[in-house]
Amino acid sequence: MTESGNPSQPVNVSEYDGSQIQVLEGFEAVRRRPGMYIGSTGERGLHQMVYEVVTYAVDEHLAGHADAIDVRITADGGIRVADNGRGLPVEAQEPTGKSAVERELTELSFGSKPHTGYQVSGGLSGVGLSVVNALSSRLTVEVHRDGHRWTQEYGKGIPVTALTRHEETSKHGTAIAFLPDADIFETTWCSFATLSQRLQELAFLNAGLAISLTDERPARPVRHDHADGLLAHVAHLSPHPPSLVHSPAIAFESQNEDQTISVQVAMQWNTWSPGELRSFANSTRTHEGGTHEWGFRTALTSVVNDCARRQQLMSADDQDLTADAVHEGLTAVVSVKLAHPLFEGSTKTRLGNPEANTYVQQVVRHHLTNWMNHNPSQATAIIRHILNTAT
Template structure:
């Protein structure tokens, strides 16, 4: 793969010589332009790494040498894929002198391999395990073949140990464990549901193949930052955020009968989402607390925009739709005497919740906007752009 020199300086045709050509090794090329090989550095590309390794194991099944594939999300967030196929070849290959395992894990291969007539497309156009290796902070391969167990370790696509022969064994198969590189991917958290759906598809499509999926990640929930952490969880892509961190505030009335918590953050990626809760129960149909939040936010944003000169006296008010577009917010109220509509408790009816949350939002959000003028200006600009888009529709 080649890449031109400094893109900021246009090349003079008469001066364009071999010195201007930068030749990238496979590993460096993959790490510099990961999207060219896996299509995305988001969740889709992250899961493609798993599919590529699994595709090798499925090929072994199609060739008649494997009937079990075990996929594990390890406790550290990595992936381990084990099959009972023949095992990757271990003898050294001429003229490189490298083992076939190392060649498979370090060199791009655009051609087909003699595995089966119906090779599985792992989403990487058959480019090989080297892509997975190059985009992993570490990778370990374990092969049971030729009467022994063999292992080799890699870091960011580069071998850090030689292929090592261990104890004798009559087992056969390959296990590849890797940890995606957090410096490359937007997220390194695998979705059990996403992997489960694809692996079940492969089991349907390949009769007789047994595939398992195990999640070893410990489950422990503790969020000292409360609802702000919740909003951060719902907005996982930092480049899309209009402001950071999320806005958060809470308040309790004098009678100690209503306690309100709010967190909110605008972004450019999602259409917006408001999640509301009453006494820790999700109110899917909203109700008084949601209505109070929406009313106060709409009034406050218009007042603030006019006060700051971002909206003139002759301009129409910004609509609630534009203000709530791409806003992720969580509203939680706890009441001594909550009143719900219906037995499923999906809509809150307490009128005092509406009034009190309006008071809290106006007081605390105004304070935040006044004390964070740069972030506040960015939010208003974002909302005004959304408002313009709505008027054009």
């Protein structure tokens, strides 16, 4: 039998077992294959790092504990995200004895947020903070909780200091500051415009949440605070009032009985644009659509055709208006929040939950039918617009 360490001799296949297979674990896997977690090592992945930290703060708002988020691009190119939520838990947890803060920043447990207990959450399925930590040359977490200020520092995901208790305080919330690792990313220069656009979307999607962004590279502050939520979003996307087919915009929302899914919709037809549908799941833009978009399109097309026939603008023998015709000139935002979202791909570009299709269809059929029945003149204007563009 030959020695397995001798490259000049054939290897005995009986010696090839599981011990010879290399398995990347924990942060080693994240740092070697960052694209699997954040999409890329270019600008898109860099900005995804920011969104993951912001998502934790948004989840605090969704849980009813935060109404303000402050995002800063620091002078050295780092990012600091602070919220006024409850603050990450600081108590030690069995059996490891690690604080809950350290577990959130170092454990890769996919599928949920096991330590903070959010009913609805976005981000990388519970590993967002730990991935950001792994891909940062340094990260500092500051927590105001339990009557004190607490801090801990990390380097490339590894704790540099223990969680340290400081002075007493009546404040509450979490601040995370990180510097993306230049050895990982093609660029560490975040775009103010890109971040501002995404934060504005989050403010639209979460009425009552104020999000500020400041660039200290030079100072350039902006604040997004939209009490009208999706109505404000649609108005932002349709900036030409004279072109509107109807006003105000149509808006409605609903949540199922067991509170596992909710949907918000705002929509308005205009003669200015070919139309735009933006969809979101747990505040994350679903660029490739998914089941919530299918449900919206299906129900919308059905309701418009039914209304057109009730108003005798179409005869029973006329062919149905197509989905493309109905969407001509329509600006719409559809936002769903789910307790257990199923996304295709780690960066969440398509929603896969079949119940989202069913529930969105149900909500749109009910609320849009009621709106058209109670606003017959505006419903007529919409249908005439669609018929004119379809010819």
